[in-house]
Amino acid sequence: xxxxxxxxxxxxxxxxxxxxxxxxxxxxxxxxxxxxxxxxxxxxxxxxxxxxxxxxxxxxxxxxxxxxxxxxxxxxxxxxxxxxxxxxxxxxxxxxxxxxxxxxxxxxxxxxxxxxxxxxxxxx
Numbered sequence: 177x178x179x180x181x182x183x184x185x186x187x188x189x190x191x192x193x194x195x196x197x198x199x200x201x202x203x204x205x206x207x208x209x210x211x212x213x214x215x216x217x218x219x220x221x222x223x224x225x226x227x228x229x230x231x232x233x234x235x236x237x238x239x240x241x242x243x244x245x246x247x248x249x250x251x252x253x254x255x256x257x258x259x260x261x262x263x264x265x266x267x268x269x270x271x272x273x274x275x276x277x278x279x280x281x282x283x284x285x286x287x288x289x290x291x292x293x294x295x296x297x298x299x300x
Contacts, residue, residue, distance in 0.1 A: 177262040178206040179255055194245040196220050201240075203254055205262055211269040213257075214239045215250050238268055 181204040191197050198216035205211070216239040225233065240257060242249040257265040270277045 177258050179258050180204045180206050
């Protein structure tokens with residue numbers, strides 16, 4: 177799906193360290209969907225873990241990760257997430273807005289089917 181518009185509530189020029197930071201990004205898709213995502217750098221995730229004295233980041237809405245916070249990198253990443261029907265971009269947003277939108281029963285059914293298929297492969 178085409179990305180119609182990308183906006184930054186904080187100007188990219190105001191980011192002090194483009195290699196160790198994160199930014200909110202507002203996205204409008206060609207179908208009229210409006211999505212907000214957080215774009216982070218790997219170093220920013222590491223800095224957060226060091227600051228909080230933790231060894232992992234708890235399960236939350238996943239950020240889109242880029243090497244550095246440049247317009248080019250952010251646009252490339254957003255366009256990649258929007259490919260096809262924008263599944264990954266929409267999934268990230270919906271999971272963040274309300275977990276109830278995700279049908280866990282259906283996910284469990286998928287895992288059961290995968291387990292059954294794997295068992296059949298092992299038996300053959």
